[in-house]
Amino acid sequence: MDTQNAAQATKMLSDLALIRSKAPLIHNITNYVAMNPTANALLAVGASPVMAQAIEEVDQMVSISSSLVLNIGTISVSWMESMIKAGEAALIKKIPIIFDPVGAGATDFRTIACNKIIDTCTPSIIRGNASEIMALNDNQTETKGVDSTASSDAALDAAKALALRTKAVVVISGETDYITDGTQVNSIPFGSTMMARVTGMGCTSSAIVGAFAAVNPNMLEAATNAMLIMGIAGQLAAQYSKGNGSLQVNFLDELFNFDDKTIARI
Numbered sequence: 001m002d003t004q005n006a007a008q009a010t011k012m013l014s015d016l017a018l019i020r021s022k023a024p025l026i027h028n029i030t031n032y033v034a035m036n037p038t039a040n041a042l043l044a045v046g047a048s049p050v051m052a053q054a055i056e057e058v059d060q061m062v063s064i065s066s067s068l069v070l071n072i073g074t075i076s077v078s079w080m081e082s083m084i085k086a087g088e089a090a091l092i093k094k095i096p097i098i099f100d101p102v103g104a105g106a107t108d109f110r111t112i113a114c115n116k117i118i119d120t121c122t123p124s125i126i127r128g129n130a131s132e133i134m135a136l137n138d139n140q141t142e143t144k145g146v147d148s149t150a151s152s153d154a155a156l157d158a159a160k161a162l163a164l165r166t167k168a169v170v171v172i173s174g175e176t177d178y179i180t181d182g183t184q185v186n187s188i189p190f191g192s193t194m195m196a197r198v199t200g201m202g203c204t205s206s207a208i209v210g211a212f213a214a215v216n217p218n219m220l221e222a223a224t225n226a227m228l229i230m231g232i233a234g235q236l237a238a239q240y241s242k243g244n245g246s247l248q249v250n251f252l253d254e255l256f257n258f259d260d261k262t263i264a265r266i
Helices: 005-024 035-045 058-063 079-091 108-121 130-136 153-166 193-197 199-212 218-240 242-257 261-263
Strands: 025-029 048-051 069-071 097-100 125-129 168-171 177-182 185-188
Touching: 005 035, 005 108, 005 199, 005 218, 005 261, 025 035, 025 058, 025 079, 025 199, 035 048, 035 199, 035 242, 048 058, 058 069, 058 218, 069 079, 079 097, 079 108, 097 108, 097 199, 125 130, 125 153, 125 177, 125 199, 125 218, 130 153, 130 168, 153 168, 153 185, 153 261, 168 199, 168 218, 177 218, 177 242, 193 218, 193 242
Parallel strands: 025 048, 025 069, 069 097, 097 125, 125 168
Antiparallel strands: 168 177, 177 185
């Protein structure tokens, strides 16, 4: 690990200690596919997850939460309305909002939903793959379902532009993760290609970003720390996993046991 990433790892461990001591409640309005892995990953780092999407209760749930994660993986009109209501409540409470634009650019409905959520909820952090980030910045970009058709490097300019336009920190997940506020750019070179074979891994990243944003008011630093722990845990777990099944379990164990000794293994 180079000097820059080592320094970032020290900051990440400090945030991780806060998460474990405070156990912040992370309110997720997320997709059916990702609920279980997302909740388990949040528990593994020491946060407290709640999955609540009923429009009748989202504002009350936000009132007791430390951050809000909005994920449109299985979006519907009713879920979009719940997300907007929750987002408006989060803005009033002034807690971080993390937005995961799953499949942006794949259909008109998804792209319209993304733009409406961004305009109404003004998220603190937007995290997506390269194609999703490019689609949010340019409505002509198309995605292959929920998978990226572009590299994270190719989306960096789009991420910077999106960050400047929305005032949000933008995270691109990929072989190298990029985190930008439109001016400053941080990169995370860790991870494994096997992680792309585990459903909900990107969604899990957004939830972990929510946990770090709950304890660190610097959104650029919080998002960077979250992607760093994801990358290191995934890379180490992949080294002794036989396939994507064992990777899911080993990844959670790496998160649960993460400490300074974990970093020394990179």
